[in-house]
Amino acid sequence: MDDEESFEYTVGGGAEDEFAAMLFGSTEGKRSNRVPVTYRWRDMDPRTAHAVWHQLGAWVEWLVTTYHLPTSVVPDCWWKHSELVAELYALQRAEQASYTEDDGGYGPLSFHERLTHSIERLREHTRSAGCVGLQAHRDPVRRALPQDGPIAEAWSPDQMG
Secondary structure: OOHHHOOOOOOOOOOHHHHHHHHHOOOOOOOOOOOOOOOOHHHOOHHHHHHHHHHHHHHHHHHHHHOOOOOOOOOOOHHHOHHHHHHHHHHHHHHHHOOOOOOOOOHHHHHHHHHHHHHHHHHHHHHHHOHHHHOOOOOOOOOOOOOOOOOOOOOOHHHHO
16 A cells, blocks of 8 residues: 555644544543532532532433332432432533533433432432431431541551551
């Protein structure tokens, strides 16, 4: 094959990632600007937490309505249960990421595959919370770890056995 028949294509000026994204969808380091950053709740400043919280509330309302989810999956008091909030937030982020400009078209299907697994986890968390059976919110029992744990003691390699 001579040079004119080569399938190699060189893009100058550092535009290789953009060209690859145009041809193949997502590339490493190339993200859509439409999807905001995913945060860890414990790392959010109050202003960010307030905005994220309101977006999550609206999204959960959309999710429950769109997918006809019963209270055995998402109870009316979901926001009072940290494990439900964490699962719903992760699912919200997955749904939003599945509709990015650089998705090759598989994102929505991947979201629905994740949704199936997430519904089962939500159902288990809701069953453990016990709110649905009582028809009222039940505060979760907070577990306190012993105070003589790894933070209190100096670590040494001998502890690994």
